[in-house]
Amino acid sequence: QLQLQESGPGLVTPSETLSLTCTVSGDSVSDGSSNWGWIRQPPGKGLEWIASVHYRGSTWYNPSLKSRVTISMDTSKNHFSLQLSSVTAADTALYFCTRERDFGDYEAFDLWGLGTRVTVSS
Amino acid sequence: QSVLTQPPSVSGAPGQRVTISCTGTGSNIGTGYDVHWYQQFSGAAPKLLIHGNNIRPAGIPDRFSGSKSGTAATLAITGLQADDEADYYCQSYDNRLSGYVFGSGTTVTVL
Numbered sequence: 001q002l003q004l005q006e007s008g009p010g011l012v013t014p015s016e017t018l019s020l021t022c023t024v025s026g027d028s029v030s031d032g033s034s035n036w037g038w039i040r041q042p043p044g045k046g047l048e049w050i051a052s053v054h055y056r057g058s059t060w061y062n063p064s065l066k067s068r069v070t071i072s073m074d075t076s077k078n079h080f081s082l083q084l085s086s087v088t089a090a091d092t093a094l095y096f097c098t099r100e101r102d103f104g105d106y107e108a109f110d111l112w113g114l115g116t117r118v119t120v121s122s
Numbered sequence: 123q124s125v126l127t128q129p130p131s132v133s134g135a136p137g138q139r140v141t142i143s144c145t146g147t148g149s150n151i152g153t154g155y156d157v158h159w160y161q162q163f164s165g166a167a168p169k170l171l172i173h174g175n176n177i178r179p180a181g182i183p184d185r186f187s188g189s190k191s192g193t194a195a196t197l198a199i200t201g202l203q204a205d206d207e208a209d210y211y212c213q214s215y216d217n218r219l220s221g222y223v224f225g226s227g228t229t230v231t232v233l
Contacts, residue, residue: 031157109160
């Protein structure tokens with residue numbers, strides 16, 4: 001069954017680096033027809049795209065977060081990861097990993113993990 | 123503040139038709155980028171509801187439909203059911219921001 005599963009610490013200290021991993025099962029991150037990425041949702045608020053990665057190495061970042069974000073992929077483990085540095089309380093959110101399927105003329109987020117809640121607090 | 127504007131809430135009685143607007147600008151919807159819609163139940167992950175402006179993924183009832191015109195898109199739900207109570211988000215690409223953008227989200231309430 002196709003699944004995405006986020007993992008990582010639920011609590012991060014301000015100014016530290018948040019690290020999350022998304023493990024993919026039932027599909028290969030190397031299949032080439034999809035990008036893989038991260039979207040977050042602060043409590044009670046809307047969705048914000050963070051970053052996407054393709055197995056060939058291409059990456060795309062939300063310009064508002066680009067200076068603090070790194071997305072990477074490990075095809076041997078069939079997972080991809082997010083690092084967000086210098087976190088503040090504003091980074092407290094539910095973080096989703098997603099599959100960004102290529103439909104030809106566009107991409108859309110057709111598969112989502114359940115999400116992992118991250119709180120930034122000392 | 124979201125790049126794409128949606129009404130905070132819409133409501134309707136069971137069986138009625140409701141619509142949710144998603145208004146963008148010339149750097150996103152208006153320049154031709156496709157619009158996608160997601161449904162999110164409370165405490166759950168979003169689910170792709172409509173892609174490519176008006177295409178339903180397998181398993182999505184035909185009560186849900188999408189359209190796009192100019193700088194705006196619309197999601198319509200016909201035959202409203204209690205199970206449709208959720209938050210709905212539109213999404214597109216913005217070439218000025220060089221990234222994906224989401225709408226502010228709309229809560230659908232079934233009266």
